[in-house]
Amino acid sequence: EAGVVQSPRYKIIEKKQPVAFWCNPISGHNTLYWYLQNLGQGPELLIRYENEEAVDDSQLPKDRFSAERLKGVDSTLKIQPAELGDSAVYLCASSLERGSEQYFGPGTRLTVT
Amino acid sequence: AQKITQTQPGMFVQEKEAVTLDCTYDTSDQSYGLFWYKQPSSGEMIFLIYQGSYDEQNATEGRYSLNFQKARKSANLVISASQLGDSAMYFCAMRGRYGGATNKLIFGTGTLLAVQP
Numbered sequence: 025e026a027g028v029v030q031s032p033r034y035k036i037i038e039k040k041q042p043v044a045f046w047c048n049p050i051s052g053h054n055t056l057y058w059y060l061q062n063l064g065q066g067p068e069l070l071i072r073y074e075n076e077e078a079v080d081d082s083q084l085p086k087d088r089f090s091a092e093r094l095k096g097v098d099s100t101l102k103i104q105p106a107e108l109g110d111s112a113v114y115l116c117a118s119s120l121e122r123g124s125e126q127y128f129g130p131g132t133r134l135t136v137t
Numbered sequence: 138a139q140k141i142t143q144t145q146p147g148m149f150v151q152e153k154e155a156v157t158l159d160c161t162y163d164t165s166d167q168s169y170g171l172f173w174y175k176q177p178s179s180g181e182m183i184f185l186i187y188q189g190s191y192d193e194q195n196a197t198e199g200r201y202s203l204n205f206q207k208a209r210k211s212a213n214l215v216i217s218a219s220q221l222g223d224s225a226m227y228f229c230a231m232r233g234r235y236g237g238a239t240n241k242l243i244f245g246t247g248t249l250l251a252v253q254p
Contacts, residue, residue, distance in 0.1 A: 057241075066141070066228050066244025067182070080241060113180060126242060128174075128182035 026050070028129035030116050036135045042104035045132045049097070049118030056093060057126060058101050059115040067115050073099065106136045139164045141229050141245035148250050150219045157204070158214040158248045160229030166190075170232040171212040172242065173203065177225040185227075188212060219252045226250075 029048040037043050049056050054075050059067035070089070072080040075096040084091065088107070093099040103110055113133050117126040140163040150156040162171065173185040188196045188203045196203045204213040216223055229245045 064246065066230070066246055067242070068244070069241040072241060115180075115182065117182070125184060125187065127184065131180040133180065 028116055028118055028127055030114075030129035030132055032132055033130060034133050034135075036137065037106055039108055039136050040105040042102065043106050043134065044103075045101045045114050045116075045134075047099045047101070047116030047129060049099075049116070050127055053118035053120055053127075054096070055119045055121060055124075056099050057117040057119075058091060058099070059117065059128075061113040061115055061131070063112070070101070103134075106134075108136050110134060111136045139166070139169075139231055139233060139243045141231055141243055143229055143245035143248050145248045146246075148248055150216075150250065150252055152221060152252055152254050153218055155215060155217045156219055156250065158216070158227050158229075158250065160212045160214065160245060162210050162212060162229075162231050164210075164231060164233070166233055171203070171205070172230040172232065173201070173212075173214045174228045174230060174244075175223075175225045176228060176247070182228070186214070216250075221252050221254060224250060224252045 031046050056073040058070040060070050061067040071084045071091050073093045076093050091101045113131040115128055115131045117128045119126045142161045169190045171188045175183045175185055186196050186198045186201045186203050188205045195205050200217045202215045226247045226249050228247045230242045232242050
């Protein structure tokens with residue numbers, strides 16, 4: 025069974041440029057999560073989807089970050105414009121349902137110069 | 138508010154020996170779950186073991202066991218017979234009450250384990 029797929033694995037952009045990350049969850053997993061992991065820290069939840077509905081986006085900086093999961097399967101996280109402080113690893117995870125175990129993808133390492 | 142504390146930034150262990158990674162937590166929930174994840178240099182978070190707050194026995198998964206002491210609010214990970222491939226970052230995490238609004242994972246800052254030959 026394929027795991028959570030994320031692309032790209034690495035991205036380097038200049039500040040003020042836009043960037044997008046893509047995540048394809050494990051087949052059949054209804055819940056999808058985006059986490060932000062700063063260097064030397066544990067991941068922090070940005071947004072959680074139940075199917076196509078964003079049910080917890082309280083930690084998402086909505087002035088520059090947006091996310092979508094239009095068909096309730098794969099998801100895109102966007103930053104526009106990127107700032108130097110956005111340099112981090114962006115992890116996607118999925119679970120069968122809200123309370124079950126979360127499986128993580130390999131992450132996208134973003135560097136903003 | 139929920140919080141996970143991992144006080145060991147780094148640990149060394151000799152190959153084939155056992156090692157304990159510390160984790161304490163703080164929550165006002167009566168029902169919660171505790172997790173340990175391994176993050177190798179490749180970046181992926183790998184689930185290792187889970188302990189429910191109402192589980193009477195400590196969880197075990199192969200070489201991993203969780204030393205759960207509810208009264209002390211600790212959930213230490215024990216790795217027996219360490220292997221070189223165990224070298225990685227280890228995160229302790231907590232999930233709030235099942236089915237509640239706040240079902241996100243709260244992570245600690247991690248412990249970097251280095252297994253020496």
